[in-house]
Amino acid sequence: MPTVKFAVPKGSIEEVTFKLLEQAWQHVSGRGRTYRVKLGDPEIDVKILRPQEIPTYVQEGFYDVGITGRDWILEAKADVEVLLDLEIGRVKQVIAVPSSFPYKSLDEMIADFAKTGRTLRVSSEYLTTTSMHLKSNAAYKKAYGNADPMIITPWLRVGENKKVEIFLSFGATEAKPPEDVDAIFDITETGTTLAQNNLKIIDTVAESTAVLVANKKSLKDQTKREKIADMIALLRGVVDGRKKLHIFVNVKKENLPKLLKELPALKRPTVSPLSEDGWFGVNTVIDKNEFIRIVPKMRKLAQGLVVLEPKQILPLDEINLDGYS
Ligand SMILES: Nc1ncnc2c1ncn2[C@@H]1O[C@H](COP(=O)(O)OP(=O)(O)OP(=O)(O)O)[C@@H](O)[C@H]1O
Numbered sequence: 001m002p003t004v005k006f007a008v009p010k011g012s013i014e015e016v017t018f019k020l021l022e023q024a025w026q027h028v029s030g031r032g033r034t035y036r037v038k039l040g041d042p043e044i045d046v047k048i049l050r051p052q053e054i055p056t057y058v059q060e061g062f063y064d065v066g067i068t069g070r071d072w073i074l075e076a077k078a079d080v081e082v083l084l085d086l087e088i089g090r091v092k093q094v095i096a097v098p099s100s101f102p103y104k105s106l107d108e109m110i111a112d113f114a115k116t117g118r119t120l121r122v123s124s125e126y127l128t129t130t131s132m133h134l135k136s137n138a139a140y141k142k143a144y145g146n147a148d149p150m151i152i153t154p155w156l157r158v159g160e161n162k163k164v165e166i167f168l169s170f171g172a173t174e175a176k177p178p179e180d181v182d183a184i185f186d187i188t189e190t191g192t193t194l195a196q197n198n199l200k201i202i203d204t205v206a207e208s209t210a211v212l213v214a215n216k217k218s219l220k221d222q223t224k225r226e227k228i229a230d231m232i233a234l235l236r237g238v239v240d241g242r243k244k245l246h247i248f249v250n251v252k253k254e255n256l257p258k259l260l261k262e263l264p265a266l267k268r269p270t271v272s273p274l275s276e277d278g279w280f281g282v283n284t285v286i287d288k289n290e291f292i293r294i295v296p297k298m299r300k301l302a303q304g305l306v307v308l309e310p311k312q313i314l315p316l317d318e319i320n321l322d323g324y325s
């Protein structure tokens with residue numbers, strides 16, 4: 001009987017998520033033939049779902065833990081515990097308009113549409129977030145007070161402000177302006193899709209990455225809590241490991257103090273004597289972004305630099321769920 005039910009995302013963040021799972025659990029099987037995959041741990045039951053559905057399903061307790069984008073947690077207003085930023089699937093949520101529009105900000109656009117009595121049409125997959133964001137805008141408040149923008153889907157229309165309409169998009173959102181809508185609220189990663197559709201950003205709303213989330217009741221169950229703490233340790237090990245390099249270098253005895261002094265990045269290195277008299281091996285973990293800076297220093301003082309990418313660095317002593325009751 002599995003201890004923990006785990007929902008993982010299908011779609012844009014699927015590949016990067018599975019790479020992370022493979023690095024964390026060493027083994028993932030069954031992918032490709034079914035939406036149910038197996039990690040190296042039989043106590044974790046994994047299912048692949050759309051990331052848009054995962055926040056609500058975790059909140060409801062259908063799953064104890066899940067991986068999804070922060071953008072969809074916000075959109076679903078899901079009451080879940082965010083346990084770990086996985087630092088993958090990084091996107092920005094933006095409001096974009098045709099490059100030919102004269103507006104430089106959302107404020108300017110809303111004010112102008114209101115002044116001239118035109119209806120502002122926005123397309124988005126993120127209906128709640130778009131509505132909340134528009135309502136929090138100063139020009140919107142000035143023109144329409146607290147009225148909700150009208151949200152239009154194939155099934156229903158909600159909201160009383162007919163002067164600002166938000167149309168549900170099922171994708172290809174960037175293709176809709178200028179004919180169908182005046183603006184879009186969408187995510188951008190490289191900016192290519194916006195540029196190819198002659199759109200410019202007039203407002204950056206938020207950044208989103210994929211995160212590990214948990215059901216709040218599951219965190220109160222002692223057995224599940226232990227398993228979830230193990231999952232955080234394994235995943236955090238990969239997230240942290242990706243920022244580090246494991247280096248080995250040989251150094252002559254007389255250069256050793258200088259090497260250790262000149263390279264503050266070398267925290268708590270292991271120094272061991274080599275079989276050849278007068279030589280030592282230095283073995284340590286450094287931040288990836290320090291590497292280029294320290295290579296010239298090492299070149300003058302040491303020999304035989306070996307560089308490895310750690311698969312995981314597990315902060316075993318730091319993981320606990322004390323903050324989550
Ligand atoms: N380049 C990207 N494009 C789309 N979503 C991305 C991207 N990078 C990260 N994500 C994240 O992935 C999640 C949405 O993934 P999903 O693949 O379901 O979206 P989609 O683009 O609407 O799907 P699809 O193209 O398969 O219909 C969101 O949390 C989003 O922030």
Ligand SMILES: O=P(O)(O)OC[C@H]1O[C@H](OP(=O)(O)OP(=O)(O)O)[C@H](O)[C@@H]1O
Binds near residue numbers: 174191
């Ligand atoms: O800034 P970029 O690197 O160009 O990426 C952003 C685009 O990628 C996604 O679309 P996707 O390909 O998933 O298709 P969709 O619009 O139909 O969802 C997203 O919805 C943006 O449209």
